[in-house]
Amino acid sequence: MDDKPFIRVAHYALAFPVLHGNARSLKKTLFRSVRDIGRVGGTMRRQGTVVSVQALEDVNFMLSAGERVGLIGHNGAGKSTLLRALAGIYESGVGSLEVSGRMHALLDPQAGMNMALTGRENIHLFARLLDLPREGVAALERDVEAFAELGAFLDLPVRLYSSGMAVRLGFGLATAPRPQILLMDEWFMAGDQHFQDKAHARLEEMVAHADIMVLTSHSLPIMREWCTRVLWMDAGRVRMDGPTHAVLDAYEAHVAQQG
Numbered sequence: 001m002d003d004k005p006f007i008r009v010a011h012y013a014l015a016f017p018v019l020h021g022n023a024r025s026l027k028k029t030l031f032r033s034v035r036d037i038g039r040v041g042g043t044m045r046r047q048g049t050v051v052s053v054q055a056l057e058d059v060n061f062m063l064s065a066g067e068r069v070g071l072i073g074h075n076g077a078g079k080s081t082l083l084r085a086l087a088g089i090y091e092s093g094v095g096s097l098e099v100s101g102r103m104h105a106l107l108d109p110q111a112g113m114n115m116a117l118t119g120r121e122n123i124h125l126f127a128r129l130l131d132l133p134r135e136g137v138a139a140l141e142r143d144v145e146a147f148a149e150l151g152a153f154l155d156l157p158v159r160l161y162s163s164g165m166a167v168r169l170g171f172g173l174a175t176a177p178r179p180q181i182l183l184m185d186e187w188f189m190a191g192d193q194h195f196q197d198k199a200h201a202r203l204e205e206m207v208a209h210a211d212i213m214v215l216t217s218h219s220l221p222i223m224r225e226w227c228t229r230v231l232w233m234d235a236g237r238v239r240m241d242g243p244t245h246a247v248l249d250a251y252e253a254h255v256a257q258q259g
């Protein structure tokens, strides 16, 4: 039996309705700004009284085990939307999108945390969600406690944490599972310098174990370091798909040409 993970996306499209009714001046402004600015956001479409943004349009690609893929492109090109669609967040897309394998998405370090519970109770809650056996729960607790370095705060409610402290705990939890498919938003790499170094090492360990990784980023050095393949997104479409260096060289040349 072949249980290798894969991602298959065929003719996938996703639109967000943004305006209803007859807000004429706002609609005019929106369409004018889209023409003037050119490369920001998806394409605006009007159907009757509804204006929508075509965030993704006719997206096609196939990813197999061993591929680390970077999504690059201008602001609003559709990178986060594509990542979220792969994570199963949207139900309204057309075309097909198959994600086969044990997937984990790093989209929001604080997702799923209960602010009224202590850090330690949140670890136990997370362990229940993962359906871990008793030894697994203890191992998870040791692992996250060592990573988050919250000391006595681990036994206080998360609502009393500073935002950086909550991120340490959330990041430790989110990066604890060993998924086959890892989806990751670039801002997951933000934080203070000490945390960034630790987070980077932990992500590297996680990435090394994932069979497929999809990462959105504006950082070309991060792409060159972590990705084997890059999809260049442009106004909701895949403009170029190929080996990291070839796509990034073309992307850089394009950006330089645009001034």
Ligand SMILES: Nc1ncnc2c1ncn2[C@@H]1O[C@H](COP(=O)(O)OP(=O)(O)OP(=O)(O)O)[C@@H](O)[C@H]1O
Binding pocket: 016, 017, 018, 040, 041, 042, 043, 053, 054, 055, 073, 074, 075, 076, 077, 078, 079, 080, 081, 082
């Ligand atoms: N929930 C939403 N409702 C309406 N429009 C949305 C929503 N999410 C995204 N969009 C629109 O979809 C388009 C793609 O947005 P997306 O966040 O995927 O871009 P991105 O490539 O990740 O951009 P950035 O590099 O700026 O983070 C944009 O035009 C954005 O305005």
